[in-house]
Amino acid sequence: MTFQAYLDIFRNRRIGAMLTLGFASGLPLALTSGTLQAWMTVEGLDIKTIGFFSLVGQAYIFKFLWAPLMDRYTPPLLGRRRGWLLVTQIGLVLGIAGMAFCPPHEALWTLAALATLVAFLSASQDIVFDAYSTDVLRAPERGVGAAVKVLGYRLAMLVSGGLALWLADRVLGWQQMYLLMAGLMGIGIVSLLWAPEAESPARTPRSMEEAILGPLRDFFSRPGAWWLLLLIVLYKLGDAFAGSLSTTFLIRGVGFSAGEVGLVNKTLGLAATIVGALFGGTLMVRLGLYRSLMLFGILQGVSNLGYWILAVTPPHLWTMGATIAVENLCGGMGTAAFVALLMTLCNRSFSATQYALLSALASVGRVYVGPSSGYLVEAFGWSAFYLSTVVVAVPGVVLLWAMRNTVHRYEARARAAA
CATH class of the missing domain: 1.20.1250.20 (MFS general substrate transporter like domains)
Incomplete structure (x- = not known):
């Protein structure tokens, strides 16, 4: 290009x-x-x-x-x-x-x-x-x-x-x-x-029955539909685990003040997320959907090691800043690719319903990892917990690799439709 x-x-x-x-x-x-x-x-x-x-x-x-x-x-x-x-x-x-x-x-x-x-x-x-x-x-x-x-x-x-x-x-x-x-x-x-209209507007469902059942029939008629749903849950799971108790970890586990954590999270963290999303979106133009998902998925999992380093080394503001910057940068790149995946999976006739359902499923990990995270920290400590978040990221990457042909097929279909 x-x-x-x-x-x-x-x-x-x-x-x-x-x-x-x-x-x-x-x-x-x-x-x-x-x-x-x-x-x-x-x-x-x-x-x-x-x-x-x-x-x-x-x-x-x-x-x-x-x-x-x-x-x-x-x-x-x-x-x-x-x-x-x-x-x-x-x-x-x-x-x-x-x-x-x-x-x-x-x-x-x-x-x-x-x-x-x-x-x-x-x-x-x-x-x-x-x-x-x-x-x-x-x-x-x-x-x-x-x-x-x-x-x-x-x-x-x-x-x-x-x-x-x-x-x-x-x-x-x-x-x-x-x-x-x-x-x-x-x-x-x-x-x-x-704001422009779609170049080729999709057909509107003819009835409420079609609007409700059509998205489900359409999605589950596809090969590997259940595996796609599992991929949606797993892809950002390691990222969700790492972020679930990050503020508590930085204040109680490492010893930074609430003001220091708030300043770094609200400014550097936000900036890094924005830069990561924009950089990831730009890279996707060249890499395509599957390669971007794979690269960014690996990076967002590996970036959790920064919290492990904080847990085993003396606290320093620069170390915290670097950890939050890298984790949010990689997380922002992963988010850009993940949102593009959800768009690719939607049938435009039912895109409101299918995207709402898929995004709700994607939030399952973020909503429900909190209680289990607390138990893991209590049982094994902060350093072991953050090492485990890297391990939790692995199944999503492995499943993505196993489904590479499926993702390639959806990517090719989307490009052909464009």
């Missing part, structure tokens, strides 16, 4: 839409979780009430339940994917703005209802954005597109997380900050006006 061809991939409207819509996708998350918790804490609410509010985020776990509706029905404006994005983003602007007028002490239950609505609309936006990405990106662009999605999403989390807290505390106050965040959702709405 020529240098001009590389530039053409980066400077087209499809990739640009991944950045702005990725930003709109990531912005609401902290506003119903960490930032909202901070507001409630500052207002002096009790810990039980603050803990109860964590339930508003359940929509992100169960979003696959209503994904078929978004495959089946098409809003009157902007087509099936952009139309639903417009509906959810307008709802998010109104919902986030409504939260601004509900101080926790004065309108707690109204705030809870609005936060739940915002989380529901945000999860619905994620469903459609993932489907839109799958539909609109050409096969050679999926690695770069996935990387730019990660960039937009992470920047939005930084804005609605750290920057929002600073603005609320030092400049605007909580009400004006939430109104500002509602206004920033307009970035997504404006970008929908120039």
Whole structure:
């Protein structure tokens, strides 16, 4: 591929839409979780009430339940994917703005209802954005597109997380900050006006029965479907194990202060993840899907050795910085390839439902490794635990190698369709 061809991939409207819509996708998350918790804490609410509010985020776990509706029905404006994005983003602007007028002490239950609505609309936006990405990106662009999605999403989390807290505390106050965040959702709405439609729109399911059962029939009719599902669970499992107790390890296991860990994780870690995703997406243009998955899978497993080195050597800030930088860099590269794999596996007629189901399956490891990680640390100590995370990464790489022909076949089919 020529240098001009590389530039053409980066400077087209499809990739640009991944950045702005990725930003709109990531912005609401902290506003119903960490930032909202901070507001409630500052207002002096009790810990039980603050803990109860964590339930508003359940929509992100169960979003696959209503994904078929978004495959089946098409809003009157902007087509099936952009139309639903417009509906959810307008709802998010109104919902986030409504939260601004509900101080926790004065309108707690109204705030809870609005936060739940915002989380529901945000999860619905994620469903459609993932489907839109799958539909609109050409096969050679999926690695770069996935990387730019990660960039937009992470920047939005930084804005609605750290920057929002600073603005609320030092400049605007909580009400004006939430109104500002509602206004920033307009970035997504404006970008929908120039974001392109898919070049060959897929057929819409003819009935709700087809929208619900069609994605399952389509996926499980494929050779090696169950092995593909296992690969989705295993590929990022070692990475999930390593990250499950990393903050506790750095503070309690190594002895760094919470401030040191927060500064390095929030700045260097975020920057390394973004660089890793962009670098990985660029490499995927040359390497292709299978070779990228293999290389990045090995790197993200080996990078866990940095935590083992921290566990067996005297604590030093530079060592922690290097470990977090390398681990997040390799993890970001693996994420770019993994998202491209999920896109490749989706049938564009059912991409909202299939992507929601596959991404929910991919989160199983991240959600459920925490309890087992704690038991392993208690039984064997930190150094043995982090060595075990390298071992846990091996089955995913081995299964990927065993399924190389299957992945190559999907990759070739996606390129042919493009």
